[in-house]
Amino acid sequence: MEPREAAKLFNMLHYRYFATEYPVRFYSVEEAAMLLKVKPETVRSYIAAGEMGAEIRGDQYLISVDDLQDFLYTQSEGLHYHSTRRCLA
Numbered sequence: 211m212e213p214r215e216a217a218k219l220f221n222m223l224h225y226r227y228f229a230t231e232y233p234v235r236f237y238s239v240e241e242a243a244m245l246l247k248v249k250p251e252t253v254r255s256y257i258a259a260g261e262m263g264a265e266i267r268g269d270q271y272l273i274s275v276d277d278l279q280d281f282l283y284t285q286s287e288g289l290h291y292h293s294t295r296r297c298l299a
Contacts, residue, residue, distance in 0.1 A: 216285035223279055236272040
């Protein structure tokens with residue numbers, strides 16, 4: 211994953227988490243893969259390698275928002291994505 215793309219996703223998750231009244235607390239492997247634009251097998255390999263944190267509940271992994279943000283932060287190599295807003299007046 212490109213560092214800039216990881217930084218952009220990190221910020222998107224951060225703002226989505228704090229902007230909603232009832233934020234999503236956990237993502238399934240399939241949901242995390244959809245957000246990261248990778249295959250679910252890739253997310254499972256990140257978890258198996260210890261690059262991404264996850265909890266096992268029943269027979270599936272659940273990835274917390276914090277674990278996903280930590281993963282994206284490490285993938286972004288510390289870059290911070292700042293979008294600029296323009297006022298069209």
